[in-house]
Amino acid sequence: MYGLLGRLCSSEHKQKSLSETVSFSEYLHGMATLKIPEVVPSPEQDSERLKNAFDGLGTDENAVIWVLGHRTASQRRKIRETYRQLYNESLIDRLHSELSGDFRKAVILWTYDPAERDAKLANEALKMSKKGVKHLKVIVEIACATSPHHLMAVRQVYCSLFDSSLEEDIAYTVSLPLRKLLLGLVSSYRFDREEVDLVVANSEASTLHEAIKTKKLDHDHVVWILSTRNIFQLRETFDCYKQNFGNPIDQDIKSCGNGDLESLLKMVIMCIESPDKHFAEVIRDSIVGLGTDEDSLTRAIVTRAEIDTMKIREQYSYLYKDSLNDDVIGDTSGDYKNFLMTLLGERL
Template identity: 35%
Template structure:
């Protein structure tokens, strides 16, 4: 979905306005927010190019030096091409002490084969090593198997449903979990990471009918920690990706403190794909609009960016 952007768009003009907003003492943050939030991603990339060619400076570098905190994070994210943004988020999730497993799971469980393939190519180009190599060195064994499998971008994406295979898979999942002492995670990973969306929905339906238990409930009772989170993310993305992102957004704002990174990442990365549908799911699920949640749960200038991405109260 291409966002509307500005109808009277002029990349060179915007580049000059942004430079003016950052030149001299102090930074006109409102002017930056006004320009960036009223352009679509394609237009913002043209501004980056125009800024370099007409001013001879790197726009992203200037934004990073003039802005700070969550506003910097949100504005720079909006100025970054989608695949590169995913790649940077994956790298940041594995950088330094500790790993942000939630970010790795969210991106790799929700992207299409084509998006994953572009991520792999860009990651190698940016960092000189493969995404798989970094995942292997940075994640624990059980989670590693899921993430590496998802990162191959090799899920069947056909619409075809094989009913007898669905029954076999449902039985296989039951035998690998509920019907044995201990859990055979490999079978869960093999089935959940490779079958197409319609096929898995049929597997989940067969599982429910046959064993009177939802597959998500079985995963919760059989797994724990990051592996449980990863497999649940796959199930939720297969069932309803918009509802999965709505839940991620809700969890980023509920309770004390806000998980700003997750909130910014989802709002920016889905803004021109399915954010309108995610907003509808959010309201249906939580009885309150995403807009009002953000308004009540965030503060500072970056809130203006997020509210603009939200596009209004509905």
């Protein structure tokens, strides 16, 4: 009885007025490692410096890093627009012709608008999805580890870039039951404020437990809960699940088997519950073993540098007892290393 009363009291504290709530984006604010100079040059000055970097004897990669690696998304957009106006050429095209290798991939991904970047990453992931479910983690990251506003922007840009919707391409490319889950995740628009109802959390924890117990992981209720509830509500549901049934929900999902659906669901839960932990694991997996998975390493740092790389670095240290910065430095080299470390706030 006391436990029930305690939970009800807890619920009262978690119910906030609209003026007190925070959005998912606000929740992550201040966790970025991107460093901006106190006095930011004008887009014209930045464009001129980039042009000079391209037109000298050989490309001045340090100048490219210095300019683009210390500008926000909105500042980079203005640089792209200004560069085209001044020189009648695309900055992205020029970067493509001047740079090479993983450095070029990283700089170009970073220079895109975030929504355009993620739309391109999603499209590439769907092309690669036949090679394994791990490629679909990009779709999960976009749907579950970013704000609803960003997901909507990605869907809009995707349509304009590829003459089809993200939903259409998932439906065409991905087979059931993964298709059903991914379509639910990318099609919804979550409420983007910190509103939590403990009664609902307990009820939906029970629904999820029943689906896991009966191994019906693709049940409509499972997809509906994971794709429509706000991030804070889902985190409370996962907490209730652990309290009520003894195990973390991802652990119980693992007991259902090691298939693609189980793998994808665990990824969904991780991206909702602890995106910093998910991306710490992405970085670690890209570094350990034979060779480096530069595409995954680049994606993790480039897509999160303006969001939560500070938290990712802390989580990495906690999980692996190693320094993320040291591990990235030890596994990369040259301009590629310098650019990643700039985004991680280690090079001014």
